[in-house]
Amino acid sequence: xxxxxxxxxxxxxxxxLFIEIARRVEEFQEKNPNSDIxxxxxxxxxxxxxxxxxxxxxxxxxxxxxxxxxMGYGPEQGYSFLAEAIIKNDFEPLGIDLSVDEVFIxxxxxxxxxxxxxxxxxxxxxxxTDPVYPVYVDTNVMAGRTGNINDKxxxxxxxxxPCTKENDFVPELPKENVDIIYLxxxxxxxxxxxxxxxxxxxxxxxxxxNALILFDAAYERFITENNxxxxxxxxxxxKEVAIEFRSFSKTAGFTGAxxxxxxxxxxxxxxxxxxxxxxxxxxxxxxxxxKFNGVSYxxxxxxxxxxxxxxxxxxxxxxDYYMKNAKIIRESLSKIGLDVYGxxxxxxxxVKTPKNMDSWEFFDFLLNETxxxxxxxxxxxxxxxxxxxxxxxxxxxxxxxxxxxxxxxxF
Ligand SMILES: *Cc1c(COP(=O)(O)O)cnc(C)c1O
Numbered sequence: 001x002x003x004x005x006x007x008x009x010x011x012x013x014x015x016x017l018f019i020e021i022a023r024r025v026e027e028f029q030e031k032n033p034n035s036d037i038x039x040x041x042x043x044x045x046x047x048x049x050x051x052x053x054x055x056x057x058x059x060x061x062x063x064x065x066x067x068x069x070x071m072g073y074g075p076e077q078g079y080s081f082l083a084e085a086i087i088k089n090d091f092e093p094l095g096i097d098l099s100v101d102e103v104f105i106x107x108x109x110x111x112x113x114x115x116x117x118x119x120x121x122x123x124x125x126x127x128x129t130d131p132v133y134p135v136y137v138d139t140n141v142m143a144g145r146t147g148n149i150n151d152k153x154x155x156x157x158x159x160x161x162p163c164t165k166e167n168d169f170v171p172e173l174p175k176e177n178v179d180i181i182y183l184x185x186x187x188x189x190x191x192x193x194x195x196x197x198x199x200x201x202x203x204x205x206x207x208x209x210n211a212l213i214l215f216d217a218a219y220e221r222f223i224t225e226n227n228x229x230x231x232x233x234x235x236x237x238x239k240e241v242a243i244e245f246r247s248f249s250k251t252a253g254f255t256g257a258x259x260x261x262x263x264x265x266x267x268x269x270x271x272x273x274x275x276x277x278x279x280x281x282x283x284x285x286x287x288x289x290x291k292f293n294g295v296s297y298x299x300x301x302x303x304x305x306x307x308x309x310x311x312x313x314x315x316x317x318x319x320d321y322y323m324k325n326a327k328i329i330r331e332s333l334s335k336i337g338l339d340v341y342g343x344x345x346x347x348x349x350x351v352k353t354p355k356n357m358d359s360w361e362f363f364d365f366l367l368n369e370t371x372x373x374x375x376x377x378x379x380x381x382x383x384x385x386x387x388x389x390x391x392x393x394x395x396x397x398x399x400x401x402x403x404x405x406x407x408x409x410x411f
Contacts, residue, residue, distance in 0.1 A: 008144045011155070015134065017379030021363075028367055037367075038402045040329075040390045041375040043188065043348075045253045047321065049302070050314035053252065056305035060298035071297040076289045078105025078261065082300045085307045086261060090246070096233045102265050102281060104288055105303075107258040107295050109218050109247035114139040115291075116214060116243065116262070117180070119283040120270060124179035127159035129171045131189055131380030131387075133216065136182040153382045162383040163190060165352060169341060170198055173205050181206070183232075184216035186223060189380045189389040190350040191326075191342015193228045199235055206241035212270060212280075213242040221251035221319055223345040239265035243280070250347070252306045252315055259295055259303040322347050325399040326392035332403035337411070347392040350377070354411045362388050370405040 021041060029037065049057070063069035077083070083103040091098050106112050114135050117126075122144055128136050137158065140146060147156030154160055159178050161171035169192035174181070183202065186193045206213050215232040223230055232242045244263040248254035264284045269277035305311045326343040333340045339352035351374070353362035359376035366372045366388070377387030392399070 006142070008142050011141050011146065011148060012138055013149055013153070015138075017375070020379075021373065021375065024364070024367065025373055028371075032371075035371045037371045037373060038394070038398050038405075039373045040394060040399075040402055041373045042391060042393060043375075044255050044393060045250060045322075046393050046395065047253055047318045049253050049257065050306075050311065050318065052308055052311040052314055053302045053305045056308075056311075057257075057298050057302035060301035064297065074294045074297055074300070076292055076294050077101070077285065078103065078295060079297070079300050082304050083261075085304050089307045089312075091231065091233070094231055094234050096231060098233075098263065098265070101285075102263055104262045104264060104284060105295055105300065106260050106262060106288075106292065107299075108249070109216065109245045109260040109262075110135055112245050112260060112262045113182075113214065113216055115287070116284070117143055117145075119280070119287050120180060120212070125157075125159065125177065127161055127174045127178040127181045129183065129187070130154075130160040130162050130382060131377060131384035132160075132182070133184055133188050134380070136184075136214075137381075153378075160381070160383070163187070163192070164383050165339065165341065168192075169350075170194060173201060177209055178211060179209075180212050180214065182214045182216070184218070186219040186228070186346035187342070187348075188219065188346075189348055189375070189377065189384065190387075191344075191346035191348035191389075192350070193223070193225070193345045195227045196229050196235060199229055199232065203232075203235050203238050203241060207237060210271065211241065212268075213238075215242050215244045217244055218247045218250055219346050219348075220246065221315070222323065222347055224323065225345055228345050233263070233265075239267045241268065243268065248303050248306065251319070252303070253318065254299075254303065257299055257302060259299050321396070322392045325394060325396060328396075328399050328403055329390055329392060332407055336407055336409070343392070349390045349392070351388045351390060353386050353388060356386075359385055359388060366406070369409055370402065372402045372405060 080100050083100040087098045117139055126140050146158050149155050159174050163169040163171050169190050220230040232238045232244050247260035264281045266281050268280040270280050272278055329349045330340050330343040341350040343349040359378040363376045375389040377384030
C-alpha cells in the first residue's frame with residue numbers, strides 16, 4: 001500500500017499564464033535594461049487602504065491587546081456588526097431584504113467561489129462563461145466533475161458559454177440541461193456587463209430547470225450605468241435560484257487584508273437523490289462552521305469602516321480614480337481605431353487584437369514597441385483568443401504615459 005493522490009489534480013493544466021508573462025517581461029528587461037516597463041496586466045489594486053479604514057483597523061488591533069476588550073474566536077459566519085452593515089448599505093438601498101444568517105463573511109471570494117461547489121453533488125452539469133475567472137473551472141476539475149482538457153483548452157464535461165464581440169459579450173442560455181451556472185458581472189476579464197433583462201433570462205432558465213446560479217459580483221462597485229444590476233437579487237425570484245459572492249478586495253483595497261462575503265438566501269433549495277428539496281443555506285452553514293473559523297476581528301472592523309460616512313466617500317474617490325484611468329484607456333485606444341470593450345462599469349478593458357494577431361503576438365508587440373504589459377486573453381479560455389486585457393489599476397501618470405506610447409504606434 002502507498003499513499004494515493006487525488007488524481008483529478010493531474011487533469012489540471014499548469015496555470016502558466018502569469019508565469020509566462022513574468023518570463024517574457026524578464027527576458028525583455030534583460031535585453032533592454034533601460035526600458036521603462038508599465039504593467040497594465042495586474043488584477044490587483046494599487047491604492048492603499050483609506051485612512052478611515054486604517055483607523056478602525058488599528059483601534060481593533062489595540063482592543064486585541066487589552067484584557068477587557070480582547071476577542072478570541074468569533075462566529076464562523078462573521079460578526080453581526082458587519083453583516084448588519086452589509087445588509088443596510090449594500091442591499092436595503094436596492095430594495096433587497098436579507099437577514100443576518102443569510103450573510104456569510106469570509107476571507108475571500110476566491111475561497112468562497114472555489115469552496116461552494118463541494119456542497120453540491122459530483123453529477124451536476126456545470127456551465128461557465130468563456131473567457132472565465134479560472135477558479136470556477138479548476139475547482140470543479142479538482143472535485144472530479146470534468147474529464148480531460150482537449151486541444152482547444154476545454155475540459156470534457158464542462159459547458160462553455162462563449163462571450164465574444166459577436167454576441168456582444170452576452171452569453172447564450174445553455175442549449176443542454178445544466179444544473180450549475182457560474183456568472184461574473186461586471187466580468188473579469190472582459191469588463192462587460194449584463195442588463196437586468198439579460199440577467200433575468202438566466203433566472204428564468206434556472207427556475208425552469210431547477211438549476212443554480214453562482215453570481216460573482218466582485219466588481220459591482222465599479223458600475224456607473226443605470227440599467228446594470230449591482231446584485232442578482234434585484235431581479236424578481238433570484239433568491240430561489242442564486243448565490244451571490246462579493247468582496248472588499250477590489251472595491252475597498254482589501255486584496256491584502258482579506259474580507260469578502262457570500263449571500264445564501266434561505267429560499268434557495270437544492271435536491272437530494274429522492275428529489276426532496278434541501279436548504280442550501282443550512283449546507284453552507286454546516287460547511288463553514290466545520291472548515292472555517294472566521295475572519296479576524298480587526299479585519300471585520302476595518303471592513304465595517306468602509307460603510308461609515310468618511311469611509312464611503314474615500315472609497316468613492318478611489319473608484320473614481322481607477323475609472324478615470326479606465327476612461328483614458330478606452331478613449332485613447334478607440335481613437336487609434338482599436339476595438340475596446342469594458343471599462344465603463346469595470347476596471348478592465350478588453351482589447352481586440354489588431355491585424356489578426358493572436359493574444360500572445362499582440363502581447364509581445366506591445367511589450368517590444370511600447371514596454372506596456374497586458375494580459376493575453378487566451379489565458380482566460382478559448383474565447384479569449386484574439387483579445388488582450390488591460391487594467392485601470394495603476395497611477396494616472398502611468399496610464400497616460402502608456403496610452404501616449406500606444407497612440408504613437410501605427411498599426
Ligand atoms: C478579484 C476577484 C475576486 C475577489 O477575490 P478575493 O479572494 O475576495 O480577493 C473574486 N472574483 C473575481 C472574478 C475576481 O477577479
